[in-house]
Amino acid sequence: MVATMIHYGPWQVPIAVKHALCEDGRRRRARITAQADTFFSIPASVNVSGRTVSGFITGCEGEDGAQDYQFIAYSYGKNAAMLKRA
Numbered sequence: 001m002v003a004t005m006i007h008y009g010p011w012q013v014p015i016a017v018k019h020a021l022c023e024d025g026r027r028r029r030a031r032i033t034a035q036a037d038t039f040f041s042i043p044a045s046v047n048v049s050g051r052t053v054s055g056f057i058t059g060c061e062g063e064d065g066a067q068d069y070q071f072i073a074y075s076y077g078k079n080a081a082m083l084k085r086a
Contacts, residue, residue: 001027002062003069014042017057020071022046023083030057030071046071048082055080 003019020030030044033054037043041056055073062068073080 002066017069020069022071051079053079053082
């Protein structure tokens with residue numbers, strides 16, 4: 001399964017990423033929270049067990065060589081430990 005960026009409006013503003021790969025290996029919907037702060041990342045958040053984890057979306061290459069999106073949590077965030085692998 002490959003993640004897809006969801007755009008809105010005539011300017012194609014990104015609003016979410018469907019099936020973003022998270023650090024714990026699961027795929028979740030990531031909501032984009034602000035304008036891109038660099039060329040390589042976009043601030044975003046995901047919900048894990050009813051809690052919001054903040055971080056960013058970045059592009060990566062999938063297992064089959066296709067473009068994919070990965071969510072990386074900010075390590076200093078309040079709920080960052082919820083995405084760590086057990």
